[in-house]
Amino acid sequence: MAPKEVRVCSFGRHIEDYWKLSVYEQTKLCEDAEEGMVGYSAARKALTTMSPDEVIEEVKRSGLRGKGGAGFNTGLKWSFMPKDDGLEHFLVVNGDESEPGTANDREIMTWSPHLLLEGIIIASYAIRANTCYIYIRGEMFKQIRCMNRAIEEAYEKGYLGKNIFGTDFSLDVYVQTGAGAYICGEETALLSSLMGERGYPRPKPPFPAQKGAFDLPTTVNNVQTIATVPAIIALGADWHLSYGTEKSPGMRMFCVSGHVQRPGHYEFPFGITLRELIYDVCGGPPGGKKVKAVIPGGSSAPMIPGDATDNDLLDTPLTYEDCVTAGTLLGSGAVIVMDEDTDIVWAAHNLIRFYAHESCGKCTPCREGTPWMRMVLERILRGEGVSEDVKLLADIAEGIETKSFCALGDAAAWAMQGALRHFSHEFEEKIRRGKGAAKVFQASYASGLMSLYQPTLEPVRTHRDPRREAEQIAHPLARRMRAWYGGDEE
Amino acid sequence: MTRWDLGHYTPRKDSAIAPEVWEKLLRLEGRYPWRRGMLVPALMEVAQHHKWVSRRQMEELAEFCEVSPTEVMGVATFYTMIYTQPVGDYNIQVCRTLSCALCGAERLIEHLKEKLGIGEFETTPDGRFTLTPVECLAACCGAPVVQINQDYYENVTPEKLDEILASLPEKRTLNPKGEAR
Numbered sequence: 001m002a003p004k005e006v007r008v009c010s011f012g013r014h015i016e017d018y019w020k021l022s023v024y025e026q027t028k029l030c031e032d033a034e035e036g037m038v039g040y041s042a043a044r045k046a047l048t049t050m051s052p053d054e055v056i057e058e059v060k061r062s063g064l065r066g067k068g069g070a071g072f073n074t075g076l077k078w079s080f081m082p083k084d085d086g087l088e089h090f091l092v093v094n095g096d097e098s099e100p101g102t103a104n105d106r107e108i109m110t111w112s113p114h115l116l117l118e119g120i121i122i123a124s125y126a127i128r129a130n131t132c133y134i135y136i137r138g139e140m141f142k143q144i145r146c147m148n149r150a151i152e153e154a155y156e157k158g159y160l161g162k163n164i165f166g167t168d169f170s171l172d173v174y175v176q177t178g179a180g181a182y183i184c185g186e187e188t189a190l191l192s193s194l195m196g197e198r199g200y201p202r203p204k205p206p207f208p209a210q211k212g213a214f215d216l217p218t219t220v221n222n223v224q225t226i227a228t229v230p231a232i233i234a235l236g237a238d239w240h241l242s243y244g245t246e247k248s249p250g251m252r253m254f255c256v257s258g259h260v261q262r263p264g265h266y267e268f269p270f271g272i273t274l275r276e277l278i279y280d281v282c283g284g285p286p287g288g289k290k291v292k293a294v295i296p297g298g299s300s301a302p303m304i305p306g307d308a309t310d311n312d313l314l315d316t317p318l319t320y321e322d323c324v325t326a327g328t329l330l331g332s333g334a335v336i337v338m339d340e341d342t343d344i345v346w347a348a349h350n351l352i353r354f355y356a357h358e359s360c361g362k363c364t365p366c367r368e369g370t371p372w373m374r375m376v377l378e379r380i381l382r383g384e385g386v387s388e389d390v391k392l393l394a395d396i397a398e399g400i401e402t403k404s405f406c407a408l409g410d411a412a413a414w415a416m417q418g419a420l421r422h423f424s425h426e427f428e429e430k431i432r433r434g435k436g437a438a439k440v441f442q443a444s445y446a447s448g449l450m451s452l453y454q455p456t457l458e459p460v461r462t463h464r465d466p467r468r469e470a471e472q473i474a475h476p477l478a479r480r481m482r483a484w485y486g487g488d489e490e
Numbered sequence: 491m492t493r494w495d496l497g498h499y500t501p502r503k504d505s506a507i508a509p510e511v512w513e514k515l516l517r518l519e520g521r522y523p524w525r526r527g528m529l530v531p532a533l534m535e536v537a538q539h540h541k542w543v544s545r546r547q548m549e550e551l552a553e554f555c556e557v558s559p560t561e562v563m564g565v566a567t568f569y570t571m572i573y574t575q576p577v578g579d580y581n582i583q584v585c586r587t588l589s590c591a592l593c594g595a596e597r598l599i600e601h602l603k604e605k606l607g608i609g610e611f612e613t614t615p616d617g618r619f620t621l622t623p624v625e626c627l628a629a630c631c632g633a634p635v636v637q638i639n640q641d642y643y644e645n646v647t648p649e650k651l652d653e654i655l656a657s658l659p660e661k662r663t664l665n666p667k668g669e670a671r
Contacts, residue, residue: 088523100587100626131493138534138571139627141640172493174521179534179569182625195522196529196555198568214523257589257630264631299588299626334630336589350588354625360568 002280003272006243006251007031009104009227010267012112019146021153024114030231032239039114040159042230043121047165050233055126059229062237063249067104068094068185068222069298069331070407071248071320074229080209081127082217089129090218092208093120093226094190095136095143098182099298100354101334104253105223107265109136109143112227113150117173119226121164122233124171127219132171134223135190137178147175182358186406187220189360200362201406224253244270248319252333259285259339268318275307275314278337285339293338293423296323297331299351300411302418304328308340311422328418344426348419349377355412366409369400373416380427383435390427394420494523499554506546511539515554525556529565533572538640541581541662542573570624578613578620579662582655583637586623589630594647598634599623601648605655619655 008030012018015027024039046055060075081089093116097105108116120132136144151173154160162170181199183189188202191213212218228250232240241249248270254277257263261283268277274294278284285291291306296318304313304326316326323330338347356370373396379385393416401413420427498519501512514535518528532551536543543551543566545559552559566572582602586595599610602621606614613620629635632644636651639662643654 097628098626099628101589101630103628103630103632106628137628138569139637142642177531177534179530179537180571180624181569193530194527195524196526196557196565198565214527216523255631257633258592263633295588336592336630338592342592347588347592350586350591354587357625 003268003276005267006269007267008231008251009108009112009115009224009253010265012115013107013265018111019113019150021114021150021157024112029115029234032235033231034235037234040118042234043118043125043159044165046122046233047125047167047169052126052128055122055233058237059126059232062232062240064225064228064232064240065248065250065320066222067224067228067252067333069099069300069329071330074221074225077209077221078123078127078219080207081219082209083128085217088131088216089127090213090216091120091124091127091129091132092187092190092194092213092218092220093132093134093223094185094187094220095134095140095223096178096185096190097140097223098137098185098358099300099332099334100351101255101257101295101298101336102332103255103257104265104333106140106143107253108223108227109140110146113146114154115227115230116147116223117150117154117159119229120173121159121171122229123219123221123226125169129219130170130172132173133176133194133213134173135176135178135184135194137184138180144175144177151175181360182354183360183406183408186408189406190220191218198360200360201408203405245317245319245321247321248330254318254333254335256282256335256337258335258337259289259291259342260337261286270319271317273315273317274335277318277335278314282337285337289339289341291337292340292342293344293347295328295334295336295338295418297329298334299336299354299415300407301329301331302327302414302421303338303344303347303423304418305422306337309422327421329414344419344423345377345380345430348416349374349381351415351419352377352412355408355415359408359412363405363409365400366404366412369396369404369409370412372396373412380430383430383433385427385431385434387428387431389431390420390424393427494520496520496523496525501554502550505550506544507536507550508539511535525554529555529557529562530569533562533566533569537572541579542576576613576617577622579618580638580655580658581620581622583622583624583627585625585627585629585633585635585637587626589626590634593633595634598636598646598648598651601651605652 011030017023029037056075056078064074065071066074095105124132134147160171160173176194178184184193184199186201189199193199194213208218208220244250251267251269253265253267255265266281290308292308293303294306295301295303305311306314313326316322320330352373356374359366359370361367376389376393380389397413397416400409515532536547548562549559552562566574584595584598606619608614608621610623627635627637629642634646636643636646
């Protein structure tokens, strides 16, 4: 039997015209909401009956963890904001959703823009911010229009602007558009982009709470995190704690994509197992196939094997702690399912190509390491791999992990390591079969934009080639170099 | 909705940026404590209206945001959605990251290459279509996804793609708000 959904962030999706303010105001906040708990009542409650510190305390007690990927306690993050420092504070809502597999924020912004705005009012009040930027990725023109329309409606009705609900709290909300860069989902890179710079991450400390957007105290929260806040304020921290597990309380949206019969967004309490989600909710892979590998938290999470392999990890509950035990991460809750016919080397190449394309170029391990991994994988796929390549990939991944500036490098390394940990036999098999295995791979497709700038990796020469060496020695430049450095010629 | 008063910019008389774009850009003033904050949205607006951003337009944006033109160029070349050379009327962006690739994005790209007779990142001779394979468009549940200018198309098959391309108007049209459709 399929487990029951708990709709909080995805509640509005099932109600007609929920994106209109007039409908949002009349509809209850989520499925568990009692009589009278309608749209904007949670913001009214927070602003008129609670102090900012009480709001932070309530969110902290609810155990709400950031849903963008890192899973940091939201209330705790808010409490880092300085108090009574006389400076302008900012709330930045991170809607730069680009993690492969993730499409949750997009749904929230389309179907429930006012839920997000209500969360923004509460969060801004708690961190004493009078300005909020919603950073939406540039490709999402529809969502940008939806949010702009909702903001206009809210201003007209007095939910935004000066003296909200008759209090002395004022708030301005602006939509900021990105322009196509995965790295801008990282909070310091997002702030750089907001300030009109290249989207480079910055070192932490100083943390954004000390020195963020425009060098002023800033909190960056994910769209889904903010959209959960109104329900917590309306129904209380205990309601939120009654779902999920001790260390991962509450619920989150899972976005299931890839080889499943019913891909889509489903909101469940933490603790639902991958098997329930893939088979009971989404109907399993089409054609009665089995699952070979699953990525449980967006491409940055290492893949884990499914029931088509000997080491079936599908019974892993989707919580932060259990995913770590299984050697992966819950990340952004984006479940990518690969069926038994998937070529793991091809899949790994696809992911690494993504990271090589999106690496911002600020730090060396990531900038150099990700294209290098991509080139080695391309070589294997062309059927020109050598037996050292598996070890080489592991070495490069290790050289990037924790040594890069931000989490993008780590994510690329983890994606590679996950594939190698469970499926290294596939890499070895492919290398062993050489050219015979290369049929499925289209070389023209593999070389994306990066190949314009980077030479393709030559196959490693494992034995000395006298003809090539003679060519090198005879090269005029080599002769001149030898002369310059005191060689025997000229 | 103006928060910060940092002065007002008057566009040049012979501006390379269309007046309707300037109208939108000037509305950005006062949103940020630094003028520089306007740069990324401003570049996006120009890129959306004019399809790409020329050097001259970058110089004007540098004046507008009070930064040096090199900075504007640095920012413009960082982001994938800001094209620094002309693209076709319809920029067909096919997502090729894992979820879409699992559901047949490669087939779409091959189909388009064959149909349009162009390679990746190339424009048809009549300037109508550009084929751009892109990384994740964040609509993975509807994989494979194709974005044509501003519109997303989900669960696309080669046949469906043919229908979509046939239904596009002759010339790229702008809606009343001046957004490219």
